[in-house]
Amino acid sequence: MTSTTTLFTPTAATPMSSHWRDFLALAKPGVVRLVVFTGLCGMLAAPGSINPVLGFAAILSIALAAGGAAAFNQWYEADLDSRMKRTARRPIPAGRVAPKDARDFAALLCGASVLVMGLAIGWLAASILVVSIFYYVVVYTMWLKPRTPQNIVIGGGAGAFPPLIGWVAVTGDITLTPILLFAIIFFWTPPHFWALAMFVKSDYAKAGIPMMPVVRGERATRWQILAYALFMVPLAAAPWYLGTAGIVYGVASLVLTGMFALLAVPVGLRTSGAQDTMKPEKRLFAYSIIYLFALFGVLVIDRVLQDAGVIG
Amino acid sequence: MNENESNRMTPEEEARFKKARKGRNLAIGAALLFLAVLFYAITIVRMGD
Numbered sequence: 001m002t003s004t005t006t007l008f009t010p011t012a013a014t015p016m017s018s019h020w021r022d023f024l025a026l027a028k029p030g031v032v033r034l035v036v037f038t039g040l041c042g043m044l045a046a047p048g049s050i051n052p053v054l055g056f057a058a059i060l061s062i063a064l065a066a067g068g069a070a071a072f073n074q075w076y077e078a079d080l081d082s083r084m085k086r087t088a089r090r091p092i093p094a095g096r097v098a099p100k101d102a103r104d105f106a107a108l109l110c111g112a113s114v115l116v117m118g119l120a121i122g123w124l125a126a127s128i129l130v131v132s133i134f135y136y137v138v139v140y141t142m143w144l145k146p147r148t149p150q151n152i153v154i155g156g157g158a159g160a161f162p163p164l165i166g167w168v169a170v171t172g173d174i175t176l177t178p179i180l181l182f183a184i185i186f187f188w189t190p191p192h193f194w195a196l197a198m199f200v201k202s203d204y205a206k207a208g209i210p211m212m213p214v215v216r217g218e219r220a221t222r223w224q225i226l227a228y229a230l231f232m233v234p235l236a237a238a239p240w241y242l243g244t245a246g247i248v249y250g251v252a253s254l255v256l257t258g259m260f261a262l263l264a265v266p267v268g269l270r271t272s273g274a275q276d277t278m279k280p281e282k283r284l285f286a287y288s289i290i291y292l293f294a295l296f297g298v299l300v301i302d303r304v305l306q307d308a309g310v311i312g
Numbered sequence: 313m314n315e316n317e318s319n320r321m322t323p324e325e326e327a328r329f330k331k332a333r334k335g336r337n338l339a340i341g342a343a344l345l346f347l348a349v350l351f352y353a354i355t356i357v358r359m360g361d
């Protein structure tokens with residue numbers, strides 16, 4: 001024993017010195033931000049009003065559920081994450097959080113989210129929250145992701161729930177508009193994620209995840225990115241021409257989605273060479289995030305203008 | 313050196329460990345306090361419905 005050692009010995013209950021920031025990182029705050037935003041927009045775009053305290057509780061529940069599901073994802077995929085450059089520094093593969101601590105933290109967040117939603121809003125919204133957590137953790141992470149290149153297509157449903165939940169929190173029922181909002185995120189997810197998968201392809205291949213570019217090849221993925229992006233144009237404008245959103249949303253959705261489709265054209269038509277910088281793919285991925293923020297933001301502005309009687 | 317001694321921390325590691333544990337405890341305390349206030353507020357609002 002050297003002179004620098006002390007009698008302080010970590011016990012089994014305190015195996016490592018995880019910082020609270022490591023637990024925050026488990027919840028993927030970047031993803032939660034987008035989820036909270038779309039949930040909030042679903043709530044603000046819904047006809048009717050909600051008490052601010054209950055509205056806050058609903059948004060908090062959505063954030064806790066998203067964070068909990070993300071932590072479950074990181075717990076389950078710690079082994080895969082350690083094999084990919086992009087994810088190797090996450091708290092579990094980097095050894096900063098013990099796997100069982102991450103699992104317990106995830107269960108705590110998910111449990112708290114359902115409880116708060118049920119007590120503050122109602123058990124319909126809480127039930128949808130349970131379905132969304134189950135969808136992301138079991139259907140996407142455990143079942144689809146390691147098995148099929150369509151993982152992102154079907155798994156995209158998990159990220160599409162927040163505006164639906166936000167809407168239900170205000171109105172108490174499910175109508176056409178929240179289903180359209182669900183569909184917009186559902187069909188936005190594949191081109192968004194495959195654009196990313198194009199430039200981190202080797203990482204996914206190394207980890208053995210059957211992402212579309214790895215399994216079906218670059219050409220097929222590029223065509224599908226373009227097809228989904230083009231389909232987004234009529235889909236994103238649907239709340240306007242079906243009469244549930246105003247002209248401001250209609251025009252903005254055509255411009256924003258038109259830009260999305262335009263950026264997808266070079267991605268869809270080109271072939272990458274050796275040492276390719278993947279600029280069009282990176283540009284499409286970056287824009288896809290801004291696009292979703294902007295589209296849902298405009299939906300809320302449109303609702304505010306309609307309520308104020310500025311537009312019909 | 314037995315196994316117990318090899319598991320012991322250096323003073324620097326111990327200080328880091330205690331600092332991280334204190335940070336976690338404070339975060340848990342703040343979260344619990346926040347939840348207590350939130351549940352109180354939800355109860356008051358729901359009682360007024």
